Amino acid sequence: MLSGRCARILTEHGEWRAERAAQQLSLHCSSGVAPLAAAQWLEGFLQGGGTLLAHSDTLWNIVNGWLLSLGPDTFTELLPLLRRTVSTVTAPKRRELGEPVAHGGCAALGAAQTETAVDLARARRVLPILHTLLAARPLEEVSHGE
Amino acid sequence: MANDERSAEAAQRWRLVLGQDATGPVPLNVEDTAIDGALDALYGTPDGSPKGGLGASAPRVARWLGDIREYLPSSVVQVMQKDALERLGLWEMLCEPYRAA
Numbered sequence: 059m060l061s062g063r064c065a066r067i068l069t070e071h072g073e074w075r076a077e078r079a080a081q082q083l084s085l086h087c088s089s090g091v092a093p094l095a096a097a098q099w100l101e102g103f104l105q106g107g108g109t110l111l112a113h114s115d116t117l118w119n120i121v122n123g124w125l126l127s128l129g130p131d132t133f134t135e136l137l138p139l140l141r142r143t144v145s146t147v148t149a150p151k152r153r154e155l156g157e158p159v160a161h162g163g164c165a166a167l168g169a170a171q172t173e174t175a176v177d178l179a180r181a182r183r184v185l186p187i188l189h190t191l192l193a194a195r196p197l198e199e200v201s202h203g204e
Numbered sequence: 205m206a207n208d209e210r211s212a213e214a215a216q217r218w219r220l221v222l223g224q225d226a227t228g229p230v231p232l233n234v235e236d237t238a239i240d241g242a243l244d245a246l247y248g249t250p251d252g253s254p255k256g257g258l259g260a261s262a263p264r265v266a267r268w269l270g271d272i273r274e275y276l277p278s279s280v281v282q283v284m285q286k287d288a289l290e291r292l293g294l295w296e297m298l299c300e301p302y303r304a305a
Contacts, residue, residue, distance in 0.1 A: 122214060122218070125214065125217045125218070125221070126210065126213060126214055126217065133217060134239070134275070134276065134277075135276075135277055135279075135280055137220055137221065137239065137243065138243060138247075138276065138280050138283065138284055139280075139283075140221045141220070141221060141223070141243045141247045142247050142287065144221055144222055144223070144247075145223075145247035145248070149225060149226075152222050152223065152225070152226035153225070153226050155218075155222055155226060156218060156219075156222045156226035156227035156228070158218075159214070159215045159218040159219065159222075159227045159228075159230070160227055160228045
């Protein structure tokens with residue numbers, strides 16, 4: 059929580075650039091981090107503020123991705139903590155945070171995520187070079203295997 | 205299609221995290237609606253909306269306790285009960301049972 063607060067203060071005072079904040083946010087709110095720790099970090103980052111998150115699509119998308127990555131039970135467990143954090147944010151700011159949802163912005167995010175999915179056709183193009191480099195099995199065998 | 209489901213899921217989660225006034229109406233199932241109501245009573249904005257908070261109303265508090273105990277894990281229930289005592293002045297109410305009656 060303290061770490062989250064520090065991140066927010068540093069960013070608000072311009073010590074950190076937006077990319078650094080985004081990097082920290084994605085580090086702390088990734089699926090590898092214990093959900094409770096992530097929620098507490100967010101508590102520090104958001105408490106009584108929320109401006110950073112509301113005004114940056116990048117940061118919002120990271121939090122959105124994290125929310126969606128939680129299992130249903132974990133989400134229910136963390137919900138009260140998140141709601142309590144959010145209750146310290148003023149109503150207009152909360153509306154700004156909810157705007158992408160109200161305008162179907164989540165759909166845009168979903169599209170963005172499919173773009174990052176592995177493009178098989180492009181991935182296959184790299185295979186011959188990998189085979190040359192690794193001197194692995196002959197290429198034919200692999201293409202038959204497919 | 206998967207995208208639609210995903211964005212509906214995202215909308216529901218943000219709706220639960222931010223509250224009704226922030227995201228506008230998003231359809232929720234029965235359980236989520238109950239959880240949302242219980243959370244709203246405790247953490248919602250005390251702006252005198254018709255829904256109101258827990259206030260010093262004994263029946264509403266009883267219902268609220270029932271809801272959170274039914275739908276949320278016990279670790280969370282403890283935190284919420286403590287929050288309720290501190291934030292809503294329920295402690296005073298418990299000490300003065302006749303005022304509420």
